[in-house]
Amino acid sequence: MRFTTFSKQHVRSSNSSVAFAREREVVPGGSMRNATWFTPHPPYAAKGLGCWVEDIDGRRFLDCANNFFSLSHGHAFSPVVEAIRAAAGNGTAFGLPTEKEIELAQLITGRSPSCEQIRFCTSGTEAVMFAVKGARALTGRGALAKFEGAYHGSYDWVEVSLAPDPDGWDDEQGNPASIGGAEGVPRHVLRDTIVLPWNEPDRCAAILAKEGPRLAGLIIDPVPSRAGMIPVTREMIDVLHAAREKYGFLIISDEVISFRLSYAGAHPLFGLRPDLITLGKIIGGGMPIGAVAGSARAMAVFDHTQSKPLVALGGTFSANPLAMAAGLAAMTALDEPAIARLNQLGSDLRAAINLSFIERRIPAQVTGSGSLFRLHLTSKPITNYRSCRCLLPKTLQAVHASALDYGVLLTPNCSGAVSTPMDSASIDHLVAAVTQSIADAFARQAWEK
Structure with missing residues (x-):
C-alpha cells in the first residue's frame, strides 16, 4: 500500500x-x-x-x-440540528411529559420484539443502574453477575473487574476474582458481584451452578468493547438461558454501544433473549440519553401508577425534549x-x-x-x-x-x-x-x- x-x-x-x-x-x-x-x-x-x-x-x-x-451520523447531521433547533425554540425542559417521548418510544419498541416497553433516563450508566435495581426488585435478591473486563458504566457493581491486573486475576478456586474498579469499593459489593470468564461456557455453567440461586441478574454486552470486541458465542448464550431457567435471575443485555449492530439491536444477532435491555448513545442523536427497555412483564417494575412502585425510575432531565427530538431524527435516519x-x-x-x-x-x-x-x-x-x-x-x-x-x-x-x-x-x-x-x-x- x-x-x-x-x-x-x-x-x-x-x-x-x-x-x-x-x-x-x-x-x-x-x-x-x-x-x-x-x-x-x-x-x-x-x-x-x-x-x-x-x-x-x-x-x-x-x-x-x-x-x-x-x-x-457524525457531526452536525442536518435532521438532528433542525430537530434540536425546533425543540429548543419551544422550551428546553418541562415538568411535564411531551409527545416526542411517545414518538421515540414507539420508534424503538417498534424495532425489536424484545423491547415491548421503554423508559428514558440521561445516560447509559443510569440505564444500567436502573436495570440492576429492577432485577433486584423483581427477584428479591442482591447479587449480580458480569463478565471480566466488560464495561457497563460508572456504577460500583458493574465496574468490578473492569481492568484487573494479572496478579489478581483469579480467586482461590481459579475463577475470575472480583476486583474493585475504584479505591474504596465496599467489600459487600465485591462479595455480591460474580465475575464470569468470557465465552467459556463450561466454566460459566459451573460458576452459575454455585452462584445462580442468589443472583438477581446477569449483565452481558454481546460484543463487549473493553473485553476485546469479540462477539458472544451461541454456546455461551445457551448456558445463560439454561441458568436463567433454572435459577430465576434476569438477563440484562447492555446494548448502549452494540444496539447499532442491527435494526433490532445486538441481542437478536446472537440468539439472546434478554429480560431487560439497556440503551444509550446513538438513540439520543448526540444528546445525553439512556433507556431501559424490555418485556412488559419486566418493565412493570418501573410502573409508578402502582400504589407502591417497586423501583422509581426518573430524573429531572429524563426524556427531555431536546434529546427526544434529536434521538427521533437520528434513529429515523438510521434505518x-x-x-x-x-x-x-x-x-x-x-x-x-x-x-x-x-x-x-x-x-x-x-x-x-x-x-x-x-x-x-x-x-x-x-x-x-x-x-x-x-x-x-x-x-x-x-x-x-x-x-x-x-x-x-x-x-x-x-x-x-x-x-x-x-x-x-x-x-x-x-x-x-x-x-x-x-x-x-x-x-x-x-x-x-
Whole structure:
C-alpha cells in the first residue's frame, strides 16, 4: 500500500496547550472525562461536520471515536440540528411529559420484539443502574453477575473487574476474582458481584451452578468493547438461558454501544433473549440519553401508577425534549439500509486493515462486529479480556498519537466506529493511517519488549 492519501499533521498545538493549562487550574487532571484523556493532552475540539472534527488550531481529523460511538451520523447531521433547533425554540425542559417521548418510544419498541416497553433516563450508566435495581426488585435478591473486563458504566457493581491486573486475576478456586474498579469499593459489593470468564461456557455453567440461586441478574454486552470486541458465542448464550431457567435471575443485555449492530439491536444477532435491555448513545442523536427497555412483564417494575412502585425510575432531565427530538431524527435516519451500509463499511475496514498487517508482517489485528472495530497489538488470537489486555501500553499510546498525526481520531485504546458520512475514501484513509501508525512505531523502535 502506498501511503499517499494524506499528509502528516503535528498533534501539539499552542491553542490546545493554552486551553489545557487554563483547564488544569480549575479542573482536576485538566479534563472533564478520563475516557477522553491522553498524553500530553488532547486537542480541543472547535467544531465538527460529517465524519470530520476540527480542533481550535484548525486541524481536521477523521473522527472514528464519534464521542465514543454515540454519533452514528457524525457531526452536525442536518435532521438532528433542525430537530434540536425546533425543540429548543419551544422550551428546553418541562415538568411535564411531551409527545416526542411517545414518538421515540414507539420508534424503538417498534424495532425489536424484545423491547415491548421503554423508559428514558440521561445516560447509559443510569440505564444500567436502573436495570440492576429492577432485577433486584423483581427477584428479591442482591447479587449480580458480569463478565471480566466488560464495561457497563460508572456504577460500583458493574465496574468490578473492569481492568484487573494479572496478579489478581483469579480467586482461590481459579475463577475470575472480583476486583474493585475504584479505591474504596465496599467489600459487600465485591462479595455480591460474580465475575464470569468470557465465552467459556463450561466454566460459566459451573460458576452459575454455585452462584445462580442468589443472583438477581446477569449483565452481558454481546460484543463487549473493553473485553476485546469479540462477539458472544451461541454456546455461551445457551448456558445463560439454561441458568436463567433454572435459577430465576434476569438477563440484562447492555446494548448502549452494540444496539447499532442491527435494526433490532445486538441481542437478536446472537440468539439472546434478554429480560431487560439497556440503551444509550446513538438513540439520543448526540444528546445525553439512556433507556431501559424490555418485556412488559419486566418493565412493570418501573410502573409508578402502582400504589407502591417497586423501583422509581426518573430524573429531572429524563426524556427531555431536546434529546427526544434529536434521538427521533437520528434513529429515523438510521434505518435498515443505513445500518446495512455501515456494517458493510465496517467489514471492509476490518478486512483491509488485517490484510495490510499481513502484507507488511505487522503483529497486530483488528477485531469487531458491524460498524465497530478495535486494534490489538498482537497477532495471537483475541478471545477475551485477558488476551486483549494491552501489554504494550506505551506502544499503543504511540500508535494513537501517530494516527492523530495522520489525521485520524481513535479512542485512546485505539477503537472506533464508522458513521454514515463515511465512504470508501474514508475507509482508505483510515486503513492507511492505522497501518502506517504501527509501522512508525516499529521504525522508532517504540515497540516494547
